[in-house]
Amino acid sequence: MDNVSDAVHYIFLAAAACFVLGLHLMNHPRTARRGNSLSAGAMAVAIGATVWLVADEGVISRTGWLVLVTGGLFGAALGLWAARAVQMTAMPQLVSVFNAVGGGAAALIAVNDLLQAEDAALLGARVSLPGALDIVIGAVTFSGSLIAAGKLQGVVSGAPVVFPGARLLNVLLPAAFVVGAVWLVLAPDSRTALYGLVAVALLFGVTMVLPIGGADMPVVIALLNAFTGSAVAMAGFVLNETALIIAGMLVSASGGILTKLMADAMNRSIANIVIGGFGTGDSAPAATGSGAPAQVRSVSADDVAIQLAYARKVVFVPGYGLAAAQAQHELGDLAKLLTDHGVDVSYAVHPVAGRMPGHMNVLLAEANVPYTQLKEMDDVNPEFPQADVALVIGANDVTNPIARRPGNAVSGMPILDVDKAKSVVVIKRSMGHGYAGIDNELYTDPKTGMFFTDAKKGLSELKAAVGEFVG
Amino acid sequence: MNNLDLLTAITVFVLSVLVGIEVISKVPATLHTPLMSGSNSVHGIVVIGAMLIAAESHTWLGYVLAFVAMAFGAMNVVGGYVVTDRMLEMFKARPTSEKEV
Numbered sequence: 001m002d003n004v005s006d007a008v009h010y011i012f013l014a015a016a017a018c019f020v021l022g023l024h025l026m027n028h029p030r031t032a033r034r035g036n037s038l039s040a041g042a043m044a045v046a047i048g049a050t051v052w053l054v055a056d057e058g059v060i061s062r063t064g065w066l067v068l069v070t071g072g073l074f075g076a077a078l079g080l081w082a083a084r085a086v087q088m089t090a091m092p093q094l095v096s097v098f099n100a101v102g103g104g105a106a107a108l109i110a111v112n113d114l115l116q117a118e119d120a121a122l123l124g125a126r127v128s129l130p131g132a133l134d135i136v137i138g139a140v141t142f143s144g145s146l147i148a149a150g151k152l153q154g155v156v157s158g159a160p161v162v163f164p165g166a167r168l169l170n171v172l173l174p175a176a177f178v179v180g181a182v183w184l185v186l187a188p189d190s191r192t193a194l195y196g197l198v199a200v201a202l203l204f205g206v207t208m209v210l211p212i213g214g215a216d217m218p219v220v221i222a223l224l225n226a227f228t229g230s231a232v233a234m235a236g237f238v239l240n241e242t243a244l245i246i247a248g249m250l251v252s253a254s255g256g257i258l259t260k261l262m263a264d265a266m267n268r269s270i271a272n273i274v275i276g277g278f279g280t281g282d283s284a285p286a287a288t289g290s291g292a293p294a295q296v297r298s299v300s301a302d303d304v305a306i307q308l309a310y311a312r313k314v315v316f317v318p319g320y321g322l323a324a325a326q327a328q329h330e331l332g333d334l335a336k337l338l339t340d341h342g343v344d345v346s347y348a349v350h351p352v353a354g355r356m357p358g359h360m361n362v363l364l365a366e367a368n369v370p371y372t373q374l375k376e377m378d379d380v381n382p383e384f385p386q387a388d389v390a391l392v393i394g395a396n397d398v399t400n401p402i403a404r405r406p407g408n409a410v411s412g413m414p415i416l417d418v419d420k421a422k423s424v425v426v427i428k429r430s431m432g433h434g435y436a437g438i439d440n441e442l443y444t445d446p447k448t449g450m451f452f453t454d455a456k457k458g459l460s461e462l463k464a465a466v467g468e469f470v471g
Numbered sequence: 472m473n474n475l476d477l478l479t480a481i482t483v484f485v486l487s488v489l490v491g492i493e494v495i496s497k498v499p500a501t502l503h504t505p506l507m508s509g510s511n512s513v514h515g516i517v518v519i520g521a522m523l524i525a526a527e528s529h530t531w532l533g534y535v536l537a538f539v540a541m542a543f544g545a546m547n548v549v550g551g552y553v554v555t556d557r558m559l560e561m562f563k564a565r566p567t568s569e570k571e572v
Binding site for chain 2: 012015019020022023024026027028029030032033035036037039040043046047050051053054057059060061063064067068070071072073074075076078079080082083084086088091094095098099101102104105106108109111112113115116126221222225228229232233235236237239240241242243244245246247248249250251252253254255256257258261349351354356357358359361362365366368370371372374376377
């Protein structure tokens with residue numbers, strides 16, 4: 001080991017420390033942007049240091065430099081373009097794609113390392129075991145994340161795709177890659193084992209994500225994020241680079257925590273989601289409320305506008321329907337109008353609102369909503385009894401009081417206590433069901449008014465009507 | 472290259488998970504999307520691995536794999552940080568008054 005290598009590794013250590021600090025700064029919206037810049041700066045320095053290391057070692061060929069620079073520039077340009085062009089509603093797809101390429105790169109590192117080894121047969125388990133794990137996790141993440149992105153984008157059917165034998169395949173494939181991985185560890189020079197393992201893992205990524213319904217995507221994305229982190233850490237073991245191990249495991253921890261939070265918020269186990277069966281429509285509809293059509297009270301824009309204009313405290317409850325209708329700007333404008341009129345406004349955001357963890361907050365922030373008005377479930381629930389009006393836009397299952405009682409599809413799911421508000425208005429196109437496929441008791445509550453319209457149109461009408469009262 | 476022994480590497484591995492859990496469990500749900508995309512860019516450190524692989528490659532297959540790994544890794548890093556910054560920029564304590572009231 002020479003001095004340059006030493007210096008570079010100290011730089012890596014400093015970069016790793018900055019990654020941790022950067023994530024730490026993410027604990028408040030005020031400091032988060034600085035945290036991200038710190039992390040990005042550290043990454044740039046680490047990459048620069050690696051160029052220095054590679055140049056100093058001098059084993060790189062001319063073609064190697066060409067590959068390094070052109071590949072890097074090509075990827076950077078593509079990433080930059082995608083990051084600039086993406087719509088905030090399409091954020092989950094983009095994060096999935098970045099996740100896919102990260103996992104893919106990690107898998108390629110292990111593949112290349114095994115191919116380049118001068119005498120691969122002599123590689124010990126110290127390299128071949130993490131190598132095999134890297135390939136499996138990285139390749140599963142790569143194809144799985146691409147399928148997830150496709151589902152989110154609507155290129156691949158968002159409905160759970162189940163074909164005959166799918167479940168059997170999902171049992172056989174993991175068995176196949178356990179066999180493949182053991183084979184590769186025992187015979188690191190076997191090309192059959194190497195390519196076979198890559199193929200099986202890629203296939204498993206596809207068959208794992210295809211049967212999962214669109215509503216479960218927040219959990220899937222978080223889980224795949226955790227996978228990528230582990231794959232990168234495994235690449236760190238293969239290359240003997242602690243920086244990759246540290247960064248990879250930080251991400252893995254983050255993905256793991258988010259997966260758990262999302263699964264808890266949906267009241268389901270991670271295994272249950274991956275195995276599927278929820279929201280597939282194959283479960284029998286719940287017996288409750290399936291009798292005579294329930295009585296609901298329909299209200300007009302003017303009725304709602306009067307309620308809002310004379311309220312002291314209003315809580316908005318946005319759900320995915322809001323994002324799907326691209327109505328977050330209309331909601332932001334309405335809220336601003338009320339705030340300026342002296343109404344206390346806040347937003348109750350359920351953890352699974354949107355298509356990835358925290359997605360709804362980003363959409364609202366884009367619509368110029370100050371983060372001080374964005375409330376998490378546990379903070380906002382005690383506020384509902386004081387709210388004069390709770391306005392629900394495009395949220396369904398997460399507001400259903402039936403979840404507090406046992407024996408139905410959403411039992412035990414943490415919900416927003418919308419029914420505790422003094423009055424409730426629901427903007428909804430029809431009496432259709434949510435993902436759980438059951439009736440929402442909130443809609444038939446005597447204090448609930450149903451405003452049947454499209455979210456975007458309804459909010460514009462409300463804004464105009466409220467404007468007349470307060471203007 | 473540093474010749475870490477396995478025990479050291481595993482120690483680093485375990486401690487990193489614990490640090491990660493400690494730091495990340497303090498992030499509010501409001502910021503979960505930027506957190507995810509930000510941590511996503513952190514695993515873009517894989518680009519460093521891709522660079523080391525490019526340095527050791529001396530066959531056509533190796534070059535092709537290294538090129539793809541470089542492109543993937545660079546896309547992950549650059550795109551991840553830029554999009555996270557774009558999102559965090561939108562989180563403001565007070566609404567800016569560019570919109571009509």
